[in-house]
Amino acid sequence: MPLIAVLLLTQFRLRRYVPGIYWTAVVVISVFGTLITDNMTDAHNIPLTTTTPIFAGILAVVFAVWYAVERTLSIHTIVTTRREMFYWLAILFTFSLGTAAGDLVAEQFSIGYGPSILIWGGLIAAITAAHYALRLNAVLAFWLAYIMTRPLGASIGDFMSQHSHKYGGLGLGTTDTSYIFLGCILALVVFLSVTKRDQTPPEVIESELAHQHGGLRHADPAHQEA
Numbered sequence: 001m002p003l004i005a006v007l008l009l010t011q012f013r014l015r016r017y018v019p020g021i022y023w024t025a026v027v028v029i030s031v032f033g034t035l036i037t038d039n040m041t042d043a044h045n046i047p048l049t050t051t052t053p054i055f056a057g058i059l060a061v062v063f064a065v066w067y068a069v070e071r072t073l074s075i076h077t078i079v080t081t082r083r084e085m086f087y088w089l090a091i092l093f094t095f096s097l098g099t100a101a102g103d104l105v106a107e108q109f110s111i112g113y114g115p116s117i118l119i120w121g122g123l124i125a126a127i128t129a130a131h132y133a134l135r136l137n138a139v140l141a142f143w144l145a146y147i148m149t150r151p152l153g154a155s156i157g158d159f160m161s162q163h164s165h166k167y168g169g170l171g172l173g174t175t176d177t178s179y180i181f182l183g184c185i186l187a188l189v190v191f192l193s194v195t196k197r198d199q200t201p202p203e204v205i206e207s208e209l210a211h212q213h214g215g216l217r218h219a220d221p222a223h224q225e226a
Contacts (some may be wrong), residue, residue: 004028008088012081017199019192026091027185032156033095041103048104049135055097062089063143074139076208088131090143106155112168113159120152157181 014021031099037055040046066086067073078084106116124145131141161177162169172180192198 004032011088012084019189019198023185023189023192025088028171029088029092030095032222033092034099037096037099041100048100050110052097052100052104055093055100059090059093059097060145061085062093066090072139072208072212073143073214074208075142076205077212079205079209094147094150097147098152099154102158105151106158106167110166112166113155113162114168116155117152117159120148120155124148124152125167 007021007028011021011025039049040051041048063073066083070077070083070086075087078087083212102116102120105111105112105119111119127136127145127148129143130136131138157177158167158169160172160180161174161179163171163173
């Protein structure tokens with residue numbers, strides 16, 4: 001908890017997007033969100049069929065309150081501390097939900113890690129197709145796909161780390177799998193820091209804010225997220 005508090009305080013105080021700080025916060029929050037689910041399941045014996053709808057409900061409430069207060073869920077308009085607080089709450093509970101949903105499908109439903117990866121990956125592909133082919137709202141498509149990446153990641157992690165023959169794990173172990181993921185994240189952060197490909201152009205931010213507020217043309221993108 002102290003580490004999360006320090007990272008988020010640093011993130012909130014920044015006046016621009018810094019990939020290293022942002023992605024470090026994401027990683028730490030992902031671990032914390034996963035531990036919440038694992039603690040409820042392993043330490044308190046709360047079944048995944050219970051934790052999954054609980055976290056889905058909490059996440060839905062976060063989005064509902066966020067939209068009711070701000071009238072937008074677009075990450076391009078996260079230009080205030082309050083909007084960023086909603087954003088990080090959403091991130092936390094997507095990880096908790098993703099861990100629960102991933103384990104529910106792969107283990108409790110006995111589908112296995114490999115097929116589970118295909119299911120979540122297929123859902124992301126379907127959302128992407130719906131956005132580009134059927135004009136699904138961009139903000140809705142983003143958050144739906146974002147949420148699906150969490151159980152996908154959990155399934156990939158379990159597939160790589162677990163020794164279970166029943167569910168089809170490769171048996172690399174938690175430590176080796178963690179190092180592999182950490183290496184991928186570091187490579188991504190370096191790539192984004194150099195290329196800046198994940199940074200939203202200022203004109204896009206101003207355009208969305210203008211559309212939201214009916215003419216507002218200037219905004220301070222102090223808390224812009226990737």
